[in-house]
Amino acid sequence: MIRLDHVTVTYPGVPEPTLRDVDVTIPEGELVLVTGRTGSGKSTLLGLLNGLVPHFTGGHVQGSVTIDGVDTRRHPPRELAHLVGVVGQDPLMGFVTDTVEDELAYGMEQLGTPPDLMRKRVEEALDLLGIADLRRRPLRALSGGQQQRVAIGSVLTAHPRVLVLDEPTSALDPTAAEEVLAAITRLVHDLAVTVVLAEHRMERVVQYADDMLLLCGDGAVHQGSPGVLLADAESVPPVVRLGRYAGWSPLPLSVRDARRAAGPLRAALAQAEAAAPAPVRDCRVRRPALTAAGVSVRHGQLVAVREVDLTLNDGEVTALMGRNGSGKSSLLWALQGSGPRSAGTVDVDGADPRDGSSARRRRLVGLVPQTASDLLYLETVAAECASADRESAVAKGTAGSLLDRIVPGLGRDLHPRDLSEGQRLALVLAVQLTAAPRVLLLDEPTRGLDYGAKLAFGNVVRDLAGEGRAVVLATHDVELVAEVAERVVVLAEGEVVADGAVAHVMGGSPALAPQVSRILAPSPWLTVADVERALAASSAPPHVSQVTQ
Amino acid sequence: MSGRRARWGLERHLHPGAWWLWAIGLATAASRTTNPVLLLLLIAVVSTVVVSRRSDAPWARAFRLYLWLALLIVVVRVVFRVLFGAGPGGTVLLGLPEVGLPAWTSGLRLLGPVTAEAVLAGLYDGLRLAAMVVCIGGANALANPKRLLKAMPGALYETGTVVAVAMSVFPQLAESVLRVRVARRLRGDRAGVRTGVTAIRSIVIPVLEDALERSLRLAAAMDSRGYGRSGQATPLARRVTATLTVGGLLGICIGIYATLDGSSPRYLAAPLLLGGVLAAGAGFVLTGRRVNTSRYRPDRWRTGELMAAGCGIATGVLLWASSWVDPMQLYPSLVPLGWPTVSWLPLVAVLVGVLPAVLTPRPPPDPGAGSGGAALGSVDQQPVTEPATRAPQGVR
Numbered sequence: 001m002i003r004l005d006h007v008t009v010t011y012p013g014v015p016e017p018t019l020r021d022v023d024v025t026i027p028e029g030e031l032v033l034v035t036g037r038t039g040s041g042k043s044t045l046l047g048l049l050n051g052l053v054p055h056f057t058g059g060h061v062q063g064s065v066t067i068d069g070v071d072t073r074r075h076p077p078r079e080l081a082h083l084v085g086v087v088g089q090d091p092l093m094g095f096v097t098d099t100v101e102d103e104l105a106y107g108m109e110q111l112g113t114p115p116d117l118m119r120k121r122v123e124e125a126l127d128l129l130g131i132a133d134l135r136r137r138p139l140r141a142l143s144g145g146q147q148q149r150v151a152i153g154s155v156l157t158a159h160p161r162v163l164v165l166d167e168p169t170s171a172l173d174p175t176a177a178e179e180v181l182a183a184i185t186r187l188v189h190d191l192a193v194t195v196v197l198a199e200h201r202m203e204r205v206v207q208y209a210d211d212m213l214l215l216c217g218d219g220a221v222h223q224g225s226p227g228v229l230l231a232d233a234e235s236v237p238p239v240v241r242l243g244r245y246a247g248w249s250p251l252p253l254s255v256r257d258a259r260r261a262a263g264p265l266r267a268a269l270a271q272a273e274a275a276a277p278a279p280v281r282d283c284r285v286r287r288p289a290l291t292a293a294g295v296s297v298r299h300g301q302l303v304a305v306r307e308v309d310l311t312l313n314d315g316e317v318t319a320l321m322g323r324n325g326s327g328k329s330s331l332l333w334a335l336q337g338s339g340p341r342s343a344g345t346v347d348v349d350g351a352d353p354r355d356g357s358s359a360r361r362r363r364l365v366g367l368v369p370q371t372a373s374d375l376l377y378l379e380t381v382a383a384e385c386a387s388a389d390r391e392s393a394v395a396k397g398t399a400g401s402l403l404d405r406i407v408p409g410l411g412r413d414l415h416p417r418d419l420s421e422g423q424r425l426a427l428v429l430a431v432q433l434t435a436a437p438r439v440l441l442l443d444e445p446t447r448g449l450d451y452g453a454k455l456a457f458g459n460v461v462r463d464l465a466g467e468g469r470a471v472v473l474a475t476h477d478v479e480l481v482a483e484v485a486e487r488v489v490v491l492a493e494g495e496v497v498a499d500g501a502v503a504h505v506m507g508g509s510p511a512l513a514p515q516v517s518r519i520l521a522p523s524p525w526l527t528v529a530d531v532e533r534a535l536a537a538s539s540a541p542p543h544v545s546q547v548t549q
Numbered sequence: 550m551s552g553r554r555a556r557w558g559l560e561r562h563l564h565p566g567a568w569w570l571w572a573i574g575l576a577t578a579a580s581r582t583t584n585p586v587l588l589l590l591l592i593a594v595v596s597t598v599v600v601s602r603r604s605d606a607p608w609a610r611a612f613r614l615y616l617w618l619a620l621l622i623v624v625v626r627v628v629f630r631v632l633f634g635a636g637p638g639g640t641v642l643l644g645l646p647e648v649g650l651p652a653w654t655s656g657l658r659l660l661g662p663v664t665a666e667a668v669l670a671g672l673y674d675g676l677r678l679a680a681m682v683v684c685i686g687g688a689n690a691l692a693n694p695k696r697l698l699k700a701m702p703g704a705l706y707e708t709g710t711v712v713a714v715a716m717s718v719f720p721q722l723a724e725s726v727l728r729v730r731v732a733r734r735l736r737g738d739r740a741g742v743r744t745g746v747t748a749i750r751s752i753v754i755p756v757l758e759d760a761l762e763r764s765l766r767l768a769a770a771m772d773s774r775g776y777g778r779s780g781q782a783t784p785l786a787r788r789v790t791a792t793l794t795v796g797g798l799l800g801i802c803i804g805i806y807a808t809l810d811g812s813s814p815r816y817l818a819a820p821l822l823l824g825g826v827l828a829a830g831a832g833f834v835l836t837g838r839r840v841n842t843s844r845y846r847p848d849r850w851r852t853g854e855l856m857a858a859g860c861g862i863a864t865g866v867l868l869w870a871s872s873w874v875d876p877m878q879l880y881p882s883l884v885p886l887g888w889p890t891v892s893w894l895p896l897v898a899v900l901v902g903v904l905p906a907v908l909t910p911r912p913p914p915d916p917g918a919g920s921g922g923a924a925l926g927s928v929d930q931q932p933v934t935e936p937a938t939r940a941p942q943g944v945r
Contacts, residue, residue, distance in 0.1 A: 050773050052769055052772070052773060055772075056768075056769055056772055076772070077769075077772045077773045078772050078773070078774075078775045078776060078777055078778045079775075079778060080773075081773060081774050081775030081778065082775070084773070085773075086770070086773040086774075088766060088769070088770060090766070093762075093763050093766040093767060093770070094766060094767060094769075094770030095717070095770075096710075096713070096714065096717075096767070096770070096771055096774075096776075097713065097717075098695075098713075098716075098717050101845075101846075102845065105845030105846075106774065106845075107774040107775055108843070108845070109842045109843055109844060109845055110774060110775035110776050110778055110842055111775050111778070112841045112842055112843045113843055114843060115843060115844060115845065115846065115847060118843065118845050118846075119845070119846065122845070140720075154774075155773075155774065158774070158775070333731075336735070338731060338734045338735060339731070357737075358734045358735075358737050359737035361734075361737075362735065362736070362737040366735075367735050369732050369735065371728065371732075373755065373758075374728060374729045374732035374733075374755050375732055375733075375735060375736055376755070377750065377751045377752075377754040377755050388736070391736055391737045392737065417758065431736065432735070432736075435737065
């Protein structure tokens with residue numbers, strides 16, 4: 001179905017080719033997962049498949065790409081529209097019309113599909129993706145998962161043979177991600193659509209993938225089955241890491257497979273737990289840094305946050321979770337004082353951050369918003385740092401040294417827009433930390449970060465908490481929460497529905513439990529590191545399965 | 550009641566073009582008379598139809614603004630007549646002193662005695678313009694602008710796409726300005742520290758970068774979905790079609806003006822209008838031939854549409870006809886002053902315009918409007934609701 005024949009892509013002004021001598025064949029009806037670090041050429045690879053590279057982006061392509069026998073060199077993307085459907089990272093940006101039904105029909109209108117057939121296909125797509133009840137709704141009023149499904153439906157109506165998806169679940173909460181993935185797998189199974197999908201959140205997708213393309217960052221692409229490729233990849237989902245640690249073979253890719261193999265490990269862990277009690281995470285009594293009582297936020301008719309009482313403690317990392325639209329962002333903005341708050345009190349060091357100037361507010365509570373780049377507007381990293389020093393009235397170079405601590409050696413004359421997602425997040429974090437706030441709120445910070453960047457970010461967060469700051473992390477990423485946070489607060493419809501230690505809140509939850517916890521339930525372990533520590537403490541041999549076999 | 554429903558169809562939205570034809574017919578009628586009785590009746594007719602056949606959409610609720618605008622027009626007209634006075638003679642209502650103006654403003658007077666003739670002339674004139682504005686407002690309230698855009702001929706397809714994209718981009722732009730402005734506060738902006746150019750720059754640059762990225766993404770998405778697949782025209786063909794279309798549209802404009810303005814030369818009216826229509830039509834057909842797109846659920850012309858458009862056109866034509874029969878009725882005399890009278894032909898003409906209020910199908914209730922709670926995602930789990938199952942109505 002898809003054939004890349006010794007393809008090399010070079011962009012002007014970049015000395016090294018982004019993709020080098022890629023030779024890949026993808027048969028019909030496969031689900032192929034594309035992974036690799038940020039900047040390793042994933043987007044370029046996806047763009048090749050419908051001719052956006054080079055027809056739209058420019059650049060020089062050697063070799064040939066053929067889709068179902070059609071050469072993309074001679075056909076621009078619009079002439080491949082009936083063959084390849086592409087869904088971009090942010091579906092909202094790719095919507096042309098403004099209601100669900102019109103959007104589903106748009107592609108077919110371009111292809112000149114007869115109205116009768118169009119009508120039928122729209123109804124089919126509505127059913128296939130489970131969005132029939134949304135048909136007349138405006139696209140902007142949909143939730144992220146619904147938008148993603150509409151975007152998939154809007155390319156499906158043209159009946160493409162290949163579906164290309166760029167990060168389809170990155171921005172979604174776990175449940176919405178499940179819905180989108182269920183729709184995708186149904187297409188692969190029932191309609192024999194070939195799906196090529198790039199995703200940083202590998203743990204969500206890898207179990208469905210038939211094949212995997214691993215981009216190494218030097219332009220080379222490895223093709224192979226996920227089980228083989230992940231055996232020695234550097235960034236892997238927790239289930240694979242646990243499998244590697246325990247020496248399971250073949251390497252499990254899904255929780256179900258891992259659970260089957262995990263019997264001996266669970267027994268060993270139970271022994272270890274009996275010998276030395278489970279490591280209860282740091283639970284000494286802490287001083288409250290921020291106390292919120294009865295906080296409510298109202299946007300017009302909509303009550304986004306309803307009478308929330310919350311205490312954030314010094315040196316504690318709190319994860320704020322809940323589905324899209326459950327009021328997480330509204331709560332963070334209200335706590336910081338810059339957002340609206342219709343009722344309740346917030347107290348930081350005896351002061352309400354809402355009173356007083358925004359500069360003073362910033363010294364009490366720092367907030368990194370969801371679109372962090374909104375805070376950046378200057379031409380260079382150095383200028384942003386200098387401006388941050390001035391804004392916080394601190395000694396020159398404070399922001400710069402903070403930045404060096406987070407990402408050492410970041411080029412000072414780079415343009416902030418040219419940084420990778422992780423570097424840009426680090427820069428905004430440094431800018432906000434310049435004011436030395438006692439409380440730091442982070443809204444969806446790991447969106448678009450790859451495994452490596454996420455790991456680095458996790459370390460930074462732990463360091464910040466170690467210095468005594470209260471850190472709040474609003475996120476959908478359960479694995480990150482398991483790694484970093486000590487406490488989880490779950491919001492639903494603006495109300496706190498759970499507040500407690502990570503193991504208690506996430507352990508038994510069907511949606512929020514991290515992979516390791518699902519594999520080892522009912523034991524309270526959440527991460528591979530926890531397991532390693534527990535077994536090391538009880539001096540049990542690491543390769544449990546081999547010993548017991 | 551039920552019999553009529555079965556006859557005129559289930560609830561559905563009418564083709565927007567039908568409402569526009571209806572409104573243009575009524576506006577033409579309004580332009581041919583200054584009789585206040587007829588004009589007030591016409592405004593009442595339009596309001597009745599709008600109230601009984603409009604949907605819950607935002608553009609439908611804007612009708613009230615047009616009524617206010619109409620009132621403003623009448624008031625301004627009358628006030629101007631009083632301010633600049635009328636000529637000598639006539640029935641004086643109020644003896645205001647005249648303000649002396651220099652000689653070079655010969656002919657212009659300020660204030661002076663207010664005569665009934667002047668006030669009435671202003672009132673009649675203003676009412677005529679007001680009635681036309683209300684007609685246009687009625688069309689705006691009844692016709693869905695997005696569906697109108699979709700009903701455009703193929704030749705205007707690309708223009709239509711530009712307008713459609715722009716309509717969705719402006720709210721996004723406003724949203725991103727708002728978001729960045731709020732985000733600026735997180736960096737400790739306060740008055741005095743950052744003013745003027747820097748303040749604007751700190752908002753404009755992120756917003757523009759955002760907008761640029763959005764438009765690039767949108768362009769890529771449209772390209773991948775087949776926008777602009779149809780063939781390209783040769784430069785010569787493009788020039789010919791452009792000349793035909795633009796020339797034809799100009800001809801139509803002048804022709805319509807001459808037709809509506811009874812005092813312009815007759816050879817500018819019908820011949821130019823007809824020639825313009827032919828030229829523009831030819832241009833549209835030629836351009837449309839290049840566009841190979843199809844339309845999803847196109848609005849069709851059915852009995853309801855024909856009724857609405859027919860009633861509007863009938864009003865215009867009947868009133869026009871009555872101007873040959875009895876022109877004095879349509880332009881009530883000011884000198885000497887007399888009560889306006891109305892005979893049966895113009896009266897029937899105007900009253901025909903109200904028929905669409907009962908002869909056309911009602912609009913369906915709007916299920917999607919104002920779904921503010923959607924952002925919560927709480928609507929996700931709702932079962933397929935009734936409007937969705939009722940969807941196939943209105944086609945076929």
